[in-house]
Amino acid sequence: MIWLFVQSMINGLLSGGVYALVAVGITIVFGVMKMVNFAMGEFLMLGMYATWISYGLFNFSTYANAPFVILVMAVVGYLSYLLVIRPVLKKGGTAFILVTVGLSYFLQNLIELVIGPNFQTVPSAIKNSSIAVGGFTIAIPRLIALAVALVLVVFVNVLLNKTLLGKAMRATAEKSEVAQMLGININNTYAFAFVLGVVMAGMAGLLITPLYYVYPQAGKIYSTTALMAVVLGGMGNIKGAFIGGIAIGLIEAIVGTLIAPDLGPAGIFVLFLAVLYFKPQGLFGKGERVA
């Protein structure tokens, strides 16, 4: 029993890394633009397809496809920003929700129409490999996913706090009018934040290709869970989003193991509603953004 509990904690922690990565991607965009991107799951799915295509073209092993995936996602992200997000910047909150949901539908079904609804796999040598630590198993692809997620989050933190670009992003987040007066091109800042978020979702997609099938609806569940992680951690707080993602992975795994595998998402939702009822600013939020 205790073994089962600890093992499910390990599994939850590991799968939480991917949720955290997507959640941090959402948070970066929200922090700067006050926009929740509801299409992140679909960008994750595109990242999976980019990995699949890259594998088909170059026959690289999974993680070596990263440069290609980053390039493709950056292009896709920038095009999405130009065509869909920029035209509604002035219209505000509701329009953001509507266009990004529209975008998620468009992308998902575009892939289904162009590539087809079939399940694809990217063969990988480490697919089933795992290491044993004191009787517990740790799946290597999941461990890599968590580690890369951690590195990316640290990278984003450094970017935001130590570079000029990061300062511009934080200034835009604080007050876009003042930032503009000080000579920051807020349009470029927005575009960069959006593309950065999309690339992170794409990387999350790359990280899970050794674990899951590649198909048009693959990203759906990540949209929902990552959004809940963001709220859980406190909107706009990068550290909060990361911990929210891990927490959601843990809850899902524990409920899944102890009650029923299919009810994992229900456990997340109960936690989510509870947080909204009792601490609506999230676990780490102060009501306003921090990062």
Added chain:
Amino acid sequence: MSLLFSKKKFSAKNLIQLFILIVLLILPHLIKNNYLTAVIITCFTFGALGVAWNLIGGYGAQISWCHAAFVATGAYTSFILNKRFGISPFVCIPIGILLAFLISTAIGYGTLKLRGPFFSIATIAFAEILRVLLLYFKGVTGGASGLYVTYRENSFANLTFSNDIPFYYIMLVALIIVLLITAFFEKSKTGYYLGAIKGDEDAAISLGIPAFKIKLRAFQLSAVIAAAIGTFYAFFLTYIDPASICGMDLSVKIGVVAIVGGIGTLWGPVVGAFVIIPLIELASNLVGQQGGTNLLYGLALMVVVILRSDGLLSIYTEFKEKHDKKAALHHSK
């Protein structure tokens, strides 16, 4: 003179309305094609669901992506009770309504106090959870394989008919009732309050409007109507399963109908339904693939929000306003 003019115009308008009503009443007997009838019934259904969605999504500017969950609530309660205990769907409607009321209260209570996208996120999450629960409790809900009603006899009480014509009238009446409720809501105190909240929530609160309570009431009303329509829709489909009736696809479809037609207007969702539903039918007949039709929803949503966020109905309203202004100018000369 001007009085006489307006009176004359009024009666001409009445005549057109009467004509439309007569056409609507005899239409199913004119087309004699069950497929076409079914498409029109679907238009009525989504018109009614869109009008309901509009109560919170349009008038309240709180975007809900879980109206499919309310449809599913109405659909599953009536299917389960009807199949297990032979209870008439008409008796089940109040039960579905009560459940939808409770669910909408639970979602709205935590999230409508907050500004920003919390409400939308919670609705997406809830719909997903209900779908998971419907799949999990196989014994009652039939799981992934769903539930269906079998046709035994023409029975109004059990909503089983040998053809779709009775559903045509049922859905037409349902749509009219929903439109009447919404028209009444628009002109009610709650409706005006909601408009004020949408315009500027802080200003509305400072004037003493209980913003949270008003938003919650609109959401409850919207949910309850969706559940009632859901019961009829399910019996019209004769088959329900979690993927089709409780999925994000259906929620988005309902929202798209309202947004494309005209968000926050009485007739917008009806116009939207009669544009979107036939378009989707046409596309699915031409492409013959699920992906193609859903692609259109996403595209329609983005294009309308980017190019004309007031929806298609606004084209007509704008034209009419210009025309009226011209007529008034002409008249004053």
